[in-house]
Amino acid sequence: MKRFVLPPDCQGEGEITLSGKDFHYLCRVRRLKGGDSVPAMLADGRRFVLVLTEKGTNTCRARVEPEPEESRENQSRPEEIAPIELYQAVPKGRVFDDVVRRCVEAGVTRIVPVYTEFTVGGAARDTAERQRREERLQRVARSAAEQCGAVRLPEIAQAIELSQIPSFDSNTEAAFFLHQEPLAEWSLHRYLEASIRKVVLAVGPEGGFSQRELRLLEHKGFRPVYLGPQVLRTENAAFFAVAAIRVLLLERESWTTRKK
């Protein structure tokens, strides 16, 4: 069932006015009438019911109500597994839309677009173009979340240069980047063995990270991980890694408490 993602200025229960695309979606696409309701959610995953109260020509009013008990019991338990942040090198053209759409489904909590040495399309680094791209990615994320009934809406952060990437503390955070060769002494299982607060994944552009960038990432607390000989396209790399990470975290208890 499709779940409407409430606009960012909505705080939860109460009356709101909707216009633009939200109005279009609810009143034109879904053809809601006064009194009709749809399942709704805030970006953090909290669930509500949206009841249409007043329908104008370009705007509508609606009431955000708590979700009834019975449907709350049926919903998936809020997740207890660690959040996953993705630092994704900006790919060519519309490939980023695909990355975002898939990461919404896979349950990524935050996506940070990153400009790297081998990023194609340097022109797109200007401010106006960046802003347009961020807004588009936010729309893509939102519509993907609505379409697939996502558990939560990931945050699309402002794009940064790779040199601006923060440092991570390997005691509480597992930060890594994908490596094409089995160089790493540690496996993904080893990285995720200790109880961690957050998983951070850096995915390079088509040409990969440069040697200088790899050193920088390691300096910031990122470690290389090899996920097999398969050659993944940019739009699939993050999703592949996130799928593996999610299942390892979900089943953590089953493999960390094993006997020999």
Added chain:
Amino acid sequence: MKRFVLPPDCQGEGEITLSGKDFHYLCRVRRLKGGDSVPAMLADGRRFVLVLTEKGTNTCRARVEPEPEESRENQSRPEEIAPIELYQAVPKGRVFDDVVRRCVEAGVTRIVPVYTEFTVGGAARDTAERQRREERLQRVARSAAEQCGAVRLPEIAQAIELSQIPSFDSNTEAAFFLHQEPLAEWSLHRYLEASIRKVVLAVGPEGGFSQRELRLLEHKGFRPVYLGPQVLRTENAAFFAVAAIRVLLLERESWTTRKK
């Protein structure tokens, strides 16, 4: 680097004649001239070099040669992890192309299209339509393998009805289907803990498998597995599961030999 997938009738080293799409690709798209060579592979992943010897107007002759030592040393080691077979419910329209493309990248070894109760488009079950679809999927698999430098070309089997699905032996094969609820007592790690010969994954259509079909699958040796609360679209479900399976198998030693 793009690697040409040799036609199915080619056995390895020797002279071959190429026509149709192969001729078009090599002589028109890649614009090879006599004496030029391209990296090539057989469907099973064995690597060669293809040298163009004669160029006609609609066909060309070429010599399949062993790959030089130095490039063989650089190539990924042949995989030792268990093969993964996918029984995929036929999705609507061109979605299957996407599934095949991604599974080629993820390293699936065999894909069997399956007709189920909730499969949309029953008309497509007639013989001619089936054959056209199989041929298209084979072309998609081949071009995906060439584009991404896949480790091997998966076999696209003839479509079957779900009732024709073979039985699997849980002692040597890990067969399972995805389940939306955490019902299964066993985790993916538990299923893959013992040394197995093959992994078999069944993925349902948009509406899922019917209750009757789930019972049939369990009767055939399939077991349910829950991979988390995320809601995956048909085109992403197999890829997500295969990613997790591949990493678990790749790192098997690191988590099965762990002490408490």
